[in-house]
Amino acid sequence: MHLRDATPADHPALHDLWARTPGIQLRNEDARAPFCAYLARNPGLSLVAEVDGVPVGCLLAGHDGRRGYLQHLTVDPAWRRRGIATALIETVLARLAAQGIAKSHVFVLDAAPEALAFWRAREGWGERRDIRVFSTLEHPA
Numbered sequence: 697m698h699l700r701d702a703t704p705a706d707h708p709a710l711h712d713l714w715a716r717t718p719g720i721q722l723r724n725e726d727a728r729a730p731f732c733a734y735l736a737r738n739p740g741l742s743l744v745a746e747v748d749g750v751p752v753g754c755l756l757a758g759h760d761g762r763r764g765y766l767q768h769l770t771v772d773p774a775w776r777r778r779g780i781a782t783a784l785i786e787t788v789l790a791r792l793a794a795q796g797i798a799k800s801h802v803f804v805l806d807a808a809p810e811a812l813a814f815w816r817a818r819e820g821w822g823e824r825r826d827i828r829v830f831s832t833l834e835h836p837a
């Protein structure tokens with residue numbers, strides 16, 4: 697397994713991985729054009745884990761100059777519990793730190809119990825009980 701930067705060419709494989717993964721909700725922003733725009737805006741922060749040239753996991757990341765944001769952490773079921781998500785997270789956090797970003801957030805849906813269990817088990821991460829997230833209501837693209 698090795699990690700490399702995500703590129704626009706990864707979109708079909710990653711979109712397929714997200715679409716068949718319970719816990720990942722596909723949004724308009726997961727279409728090819730916004731995916732490519734996201735990579736261009738956050739160079740070197742989104743990673744693909746691949747085995748023999750086949751993507752088996754990914755993590756998208758960006759920052760706003762103050763905090764980092766991790767999204768769509770996904771590992772193919774056949775490759776889970778081998779440390780791939782851990783490697784993705786550690787590498788992305790190191791890259792964020794290199795850009796001066798010391799703290800990051802991940803938003804996890806109540807409807808994603810596996811993701812909740814994963815993040816609750818992670819050392820160095822704490823579940824916030826002092827913050828409520830308010831979001832603009834989604835509108836059609």
Ligand SMILES: CC(C)(COP(=O)(O)OP(=O)(O)OC[C@H]1O[C@@H](n2cnc3c(N)ncnc32)[C@H](O)[C@@H]1OP(=O)(O)O)[C@@H](O)C(=O)NCCC(=O)NCCS
Nearest residue numbers: 719769770771776777778779780781782810811813814817
């Ligand atoms: C969550 C997910 C990314 C974990 O990927 P992974 O590569 O299997 O994770 P790792 O091998 O790095 O796990 C490291 C540790 O995290 C914990 N962990 C991993 N999966 C877990 C789970 N489903 N429940 C509870 N703890 C978990 C374990 O302590 C594990 O160590 P261990 O295998 O020695 O026991 C993967 O299960 C997945 O893609 N799930 C569906 C998508 C999803 O919900 N993504 C999160 C979006 S926020």
